[in-house]
Amino acid sequence: MSPKNLKVLGVYHVIFLVQNTMVGTGLLSAPQRLSVLGYSQVLMPIYFGIIATITLWPMVWICSQYKGDNLFRINELLLGKWMGKGINVLIVLHFTLLIAAIISNYMNLIQSTALPEQTTTVTILLVLLLLTYIVNGGIKTIARFCTLAFCLAIPMVYFLRWGIEKGDLSHIFPLFNFTSQEFFKAMQQGYLSILGYELIMFYFPYIIDQKKAFKHAMIGIWITISLVFITTVVSVMYYSEWQLEHVEFSVLHLFKAGEFSFVERIDIMGITFWVSLILTTAAAYLWSARKGLDSIRSKKNKYHVYFITAAIFGVIMLPVNREFQQKLFDASIYIEYIVILWPIFLCLIHLVRKKQVKSK
Amino acid sequence: MKKSIILFVLTILLTGCSDKELKVPLEDIGMVSTLSFDYIDEEMMKLTVAIPQFSPEAKENTQLFSVTTDMISKGIVEIEMQSDKKIVLNQLRVVLFNEEFAKHGRMRKLIRHLYRDSSVGNKVLIAIVKENGEEVLKADYPDKPNVNLYINDLLQPSINTAFNPNTNIHDFIYTQTSTVHDSIVPIVDKKNGIIKIEEVAVFKGKEMIESIPHDEALIIQALQGRKNLAPLALDLGDGEEDKLVLDLISNKVKMKSNKNMEAPKLSITLKMEGTLVDYVGYRGGELESLEKITKLEEDIDKHTSKQVEEFLDKLKELEVDPIGLAEEFRKHYHGKWDKEKTNDIISKLQVDVKVETSIISTGNLK
Amino acid sequence: MKIGRLVRATLSGTSQKKTTKIEHEEPTNELKDQVTERLENIRKQTSEIDDIMFKKIATDEGVVTVIYSNSLVEKMTIQTMVFIPLTNYIHQIHQVSDSIEDTDIQEITKKVITGQTILFFHKTFQLLSIDTYSAPTRSITNTEVESTVIGPQDAFTESLETNISLVKRRIKSPMLKNETFTIGTETDTKISVVYMDGIVNKDNLEVLKERIEKLDHPAYTDVTILKQLIEDNPLSPFPQYYLTVRPDTVSGYLHDGRIVVFMENSSAVMICPVTFLEMFMSVEDYYNRWTTASLLRMLRFFGFFLTITITPLYVSALTFHPEILPYELLLNLQESRAKVPFPPLFEVLFIELIIEVLREAGSRMPAKVGQTIGIVGGIVIGTAAVEAGLISNILVVLVATSALLSFLPPIFLVSNTSRFVRYIFIISAGLFGLFGQMIAFTWLMVHLLRIDSLGKPYMSPVIPRKATDLLNGIIRFPTKYLTKKSGISKSPKK
Structure with a gap:
């Protein structure tokens, strides 16, 4: 690939790529994950947004020091070949787990709401196939798909109307009614609903306007944050604290509140449409994982993507009990927190080893 | 590209081979429209389901099945044994409980079961039957096409039954689990071949403790800020004839609490705007002048605020809060709020009610 | 004489x-x-x-x-x-x-x-x-495949010279170039690549010429064959180049910097690159007032998505999600389905196939017989099938609507595509209900996003390359705002 062709992501591509990789099943269950705080969870998304913006900065900074390289390459440059490769293997494994977690979560939801009488094996296979089809189109197709998915999904905000009508805005008061312990618990459980923006470290070399990338990524982050904010506000208005804690996919029940004269149940429509949002997230991760595999094996191979997909399928279908699987998935999500903080570590190393690396 | 298309087609073909459960087509599904629960004893209940019968050849337009069971799903399975169709709850519209059932506090568990079931919508309406739910469903309503549609339409929101809280599954779970609310559910009664909503059941915690008449239930709706209230019929006269009907156009409630947990005080301002549609009484014929109307407005204010106060006193005695008055205190309170605090507030509550009525027109005649 | x-x-x-x-x-x-x-x-x-x-x-x-x-x-x-x-x-x-x-x-x-x-x-x-080449040619007649109410009525014939003259009459500019190539090792068919110099994107032109030179297909009988051979994604069900017989459409696109390929003995010409949205645009849109034109465009565009979702929705609602239907409709459906022996999936496939047969029979028959076929098919089979309890009467309404909707796009190739895509949707709805349908829809979206037309993204105005593209998208803005060339034919800044 020539360097001219490498840069394919325009302004909107970056915004929506960042925005849509952040929206997945996390948004559906955000109010439940924050329910430790009860009604006071309303402002949580805003704090998340601030944290995301702060953590975004070292990511963009370290990438802009190595303009043509993604994180895998930067790892190798800064930590030495073997150490870097070791870390990269871990990241790829972690991404595989994470995609498995995303898809498996969603498929469980689909199984319990839309297809209660079927096993999910075939549907998972179908989703994974579609996923490879998207990823094979390259990062630009993923970005464009994100844009389209966003445009198609944003009207769903209208479905929250009934929740707002029925809800009571006074629930959000008092605003800061929690202890610091509760706050950190909610932080730990809830932050994963906005994960996904860290992938910018992998597609950064493809961005045309790298200087403004931080700004564009931030716009994307804040679009998502405002969506999460709207969902938590409406959920708080509509539910009792008990419901917030026990209704797992609160957005689903918010959709259940509405009706049109020609469609009685909007929740099924909404939840099945959600597949496109899941696919955008999973596709971005899969693309990054494929790049990782390329960089570990130091060559490009189109079968890498099938290899990872097969691994994902294997993890989802793993013949272990659900508890272990769930623990595995949870672990993968917490590892993601490390990935978010990783660039800070890299930045420090970069500052120390600056001259050494440059001279190479 | 080529490969993925081939793979896609292969998967589709392979799904055809997979040994999955045969889907039941629509016409072989019995879609339960109304469920009714009758109390037998602490363990058991009588479950009646009503399924609309679509076949024009059938004589009855509703299929009814009753079983005695202790769990809903178990009951459904038993009913399936009697029925020629697969019984599903996807199109459930109304759930009926008899009064005894509600008084024993067993409603919450059953409704929570329905709330968890993803095939059941959240807008399933709940009502309490005075005597026996099964009888309501089994009774003959010669002028109604279908008992399912009849009950469903009856319980739907309508301007003339504005006192009806239209409690659905979500509302019930919400009020049951909310720390500041107590549930209210409409009560229906079968009388002389018709079903009628007349009263509203008030719950304290899980149990129904009281039924209140419809004009008091209307106060609950008014204080909750419902916009479209029924035409308000008032009898102002003490001895003298002084009756009127107000068609309410808008209704605004303002509540202000003193934020004091020890001596809670709440001032409620109720602003009503309406048209005078009917008047019988000593003022008759002289209502054209503005002063007279202002006088009438004042009388209405006095009368209504007294009514509201009386009703709130009644709630205070019962220590229940169907309106959610405690929310005014909760939202200023830091720390965990629970049901006891609500009860505590309600029992100590001092209320100051102010009603401001304005009659904006008296019709076209001068 | x-x-x-x-x-x-x-x-x-x-x-x-x-x-x-x-x-x-x-x-x-x-x-x-x-x-x-x-x-x-x-x-x-x-x-x-x-x-x-x-x-x-x-x-x-x-x-x-x-x-x-x-x-x-x-x-x-x-x-x-x-x-x-x-x-x-x-x-x-x-x-x-x-x-x-x-x-x-x-x-x-x-x-x-x-x-x-x-x-x-x-x-x-x-x-x-x-x-002295003077083979007899057909005279210029009204268009039958792309007729419009307003606007010029002449259509291309099978003669290359006549066709080019029809366009040159409309654009009297020395910038209008027509380069001739000869393709087909056996037929020696002359094609003419027409474009407006100075407006056209040179990159596009290079790509097209390169592709034409690489061709080694022996025989060409119509421009559609050439079209399939030089399309970017030949496996896709979607046509990636516009096909028209109207000289006014051609001159409109030439003004916008597109490249038009004429072929002798072909009454249709090929326009490239185009976008998915342009498949739903008719030249009549520019003759109508902008309000009417926008309405019609929306109808065509959303009609395409309706025609591929109506019948699948019937399948998934009846087999998987009866709860999404309103109660009264459901009772009606149950009643009319009571006699039907097949599951909904096969019921829909059955009636869709009958419609296809009717359409195909109608288009192959001589015009006079065709009318009879319409009556036999529409009334006799439709009513009788319901009476006989083979299909439910609501489905007949849905299938008829979706068949009509499929004829809305001005290019016939798109309406063929919509029929093909509909079967994918029906089958996935039959397998996984609404979820299957959404999977199919996502596939459709991704597929459309992956297609190129002459190296330019096919979904261009949906995800606009230029802000002004939106003025001439699903909504056609008043003519005075439509002065900018579309982004797809814009030369990249160098």
Whole structure:
């Protein structure tokens, strides 16, 4: 690939790529994950947004020091070949787990709401196939798909109307009614609903306007944050604290509140449409994982993507009990927190080893 | 590209081979429209389901099945044994409980079961039957096409039954689990071949403790800020004839609490705007002048605020809060709020009610 | 007509007279042998092509053999352009004809079979050719496939020259270029690549020319074959180039910097690159007022998505999600489905197939029989199938609506596509209900996003390349705002 062709992501591509990789099943269950705080969870998304913006900065900074390289390459440059490769293997494994977690979560939801009488094996296979089809189109197709998915999904905000009508805005008061312990618990459980923006470290070399990338990524982050904010506000208005804690996919029940004269149940429509949002997230991760595999094996191979997909399928279908699987998935999500903080570590190393690396 | 298309087609073909459960087509599904629960004893209940019968050849337009069971799903399975169709709850519209059932506090568990079931919508309406739910469903309503549609339409929101809280599954779970609310559910009664909503059941915690008449239930709706209230019929006269009907156009409630947990005080301002549609009484014929109307407005204010106060006193005695008055205190309170605090507030509550009525027109005649 | 015949009669008379004269003349033997040898060679090459005529005519410059194809050259033309000048003012012939330096027999034959007339001067051994190609053509008629109410009514014919003239009448600019290529190893088909110099994106032009040069398909009978061969994604069900028979559509797109490919013997022309949205635009949109045009465009565009979702929705609602239907409708459906023996999936496939059969039968039949088919199919089969309990009556309404909707796009190829895509949706709805349908929809979206048209993204105005593209998207803004060229044909800034 020539360097001219490498840069394919325009302004909107970056915004929506960042925005849509952040929206997945996390948004559906955000109010439940924050329910430790009860009604006071309303402002949580805003704090998340601030944290995301702060953590975004070292990511963009370290990438802009190595303009043509993604994180895998930067790892190798800064930590030495073997150490870097070791870390990269871990990241790829972690991404595989994470995609498995995303898809498996969603498929469980689909199984319990839309297809209660079927096993999910075939549907998972179908989703994974579609996923490879998207990823094979390259990062630009993923970005464009994100844009389209966003445009198609944003009207769903209208479905929250009934929740707002029925809800009571006074629930959000008092605003800061929690202890610091509760706050950190909610932080730990809830932050994963906005994960996904860290992938910018992998597609950064493809961005045309790298200087403004931080700004564009931030716009994307804040679009998502405002969506999460709207969902938590409406959920708080509509539910009792008990419901917030026990209704797992609160957005689903918010959709259940509405009706049109020609469609009685909007929740099924909404939840099945959600597949496109899941696919955008999973596709971005899969693309990054494929790049990782390329960089570990130091060559490009189109079968890498099938290899990872097969691994994902294997993890989802793993013949272990659900508890272990769930623990595995949870672990993968917490590892993601490390990935978010990783660039800070890299930045420090970069500052120390600056001259050494440059001279190479 | 080529490969993925081939793979896609292969998967589709392979799904055809997979040994999955045969889907039941629509016409072989019995879609339960109304469920009714009758109390037998602490363990058991009588479950009646009503399924609309679509076949024009059938004589009855509703299929009814009753079983005695202790769990809903178990009951459904038993009913399936009697029925020629697969019984599903996807199109459930109304759930009926008899009064005894509600008084024993067993409603919450059953409704929570329905709330968890993803095939059941959240807008399933709940009502309490005075005597026996099964009888309501089994009774003959010669002028109604279908008992399912009849009950469903009856319980739907309508301007003339504005006192009806239209409690659905979500509302019930919400009020049951909310720390500041107590549930209210409409009560229906079968009388002389018709079903009628007349009263509203008030719950304290899980149990129904009281039924209140419809004009008091209307106060609950008014204080909750419902916009479209029924035409308000008032009898102002003490001895003298002084009756009127107000068609309410808008209704605004303002509540202000003193934020004091020890001596809670709440001032409620109720602003009503309406048209005078009917008047019988000593003022008759002289209502054209503005002063007279202002006088009438004042009388209405006095009368209504007294009514509201009386009703709130009644709630205070019962220590229940169907309106959610405690929310005014909760939202200023830091720390965990629970049901006891609500009860505590309600029992100590001092209320100051102010009603401001304005009659904006008296019709076209001068 | 009468006069023509008369002239022809007299002329042929003269030529016969002249040929008889030849016998009296005595050329040198050596030369005569050479001449006969050459002529024999040509004869051998063209043996069994019976419409090639050899005529010896005595002129002032000695005997001339005239070789031409009887079927490609009209009698009138050969008389006025060759025979009369040859016998009367022969110096004119030298002025209007090209002399052939290359004496390759193959070349000469080729000239003859493309409609040129070869003059062979026995005395000087000179070869001349005159372009006398005058095969009969159809006159310009109204368009039947893309008729509009407002706007010009003329349509392209099968003649390349006529078609190009129809466009050149509309754009009188020296910037309008038409480059001719010959493709097809066996058919030697002439195509013409037309574009507006200065507006067209040079990159697009390069890509197109490159693709045309790489072609090695033997035979072309219509531009659609060429279209399929040079499309970016030949496996996709979606047409990636616009196809039209209307000269006004073509000139509109030329103004916007698109490239148009004409082919001889093809009444349709191909426009590239285009976007998915443009498949739903008709040139009539620009003649209508903007309000009407926008409404119609929305109808066509959303009609496409409706036609691929209505019947699948029926399948998934009935098999998987009865709860999404309103109660009264559901009771009706149950009642009408009660007698139907198939599961909804097969019920839908069955009636969809019947519709396909009807449509196909209708379009292959002579017009008069076609009407009867409509009645038989529509009324008899439709009503009777419901009466017989083979399908539910609500489904008949849905299928009929979706069949009508599928004919909304102005390009017929898109309506074919919509039918194909609908089957994918029906089957996935039958397997996984709404979820399957959404999976199929996502596939459709991704597929559309992955398609290119001449290297340009197919979904361009949906995800706009330029803000002004939105002015001429699903909503057509008033004409005074439509001055900017679309982003897809814009040359990249360098």
